Amino acid sequence: MADQKFVDHDEKSVVIVMTSGPSTPQRCATPFFMGALLASMDADVRVFFTMEGVRLVQRGVAENLTALKGGKTIIEFMRDAKAAGVRFYLCRPALPGYDIEVNDVIDEVDEVSSGGVLADMILTCDKVLFF
Numbered sequence: 001m002a003d004q005k006f007v008d009h010d011e012k013s014v015v016i017v018m019t020s021g022p023s024t025p026q027r028c029a030t031p032f033f034m035g036a037l038l039a040s041m042d043a044d045v046r047v048f049f050t051m052e053g054v055r056l057v058q059r060g061v062a063e064n065l066t067a068l069k070g071g072k073t074i075i076e077f078m079r080d081a082k083a084a085g086v087r088f089y090l091c092r093p094a095l096p097g098y099d100i101e102v103n104d105v106i107d108e109v110d111e112v113s114s115g116g117v118l119a120d121m122i123l124t125c126d127k128v129l130f131f
Helices: 030-040 051-057 074-084 115-124
Strands: 013-018 044-049 087-091 111-113 127-130
Touching: 013 030, 013 051, 013 115, 030 044, 030 074, 044 051, 044 074, 044 115, 051 087, 087 115, 111 115
Parallel strands: 013 044, 013 127, 044 087, 087 111
Antiparallel strands: none
């Protein structure tokens, strides 16, 4: 097997649009794992929570959710991503649909934003991932 090499690029920016939530827990760990990995490779990584994804930043939800039975909790994956430098943005217009108040979100959220901020992120980043 050939030696595996990573391409050395200038710093890249990645936006992860997180629409998955508690109804699909098996989709909720990988975005944060990938975000942490990309950030550790010097990428500027931002996660934007919208649609059901906003439920993951509601206090008590990610703390009690795992992608696999007996696995790490989603909040642990989220905190690993934060420790690697990933920034979290929360879609303010999505909150009322899930009966979430801004003061009921976890401390890991960096900014409560609008859809316009997401549009700007998408138009100015190098890569966009949707989960």
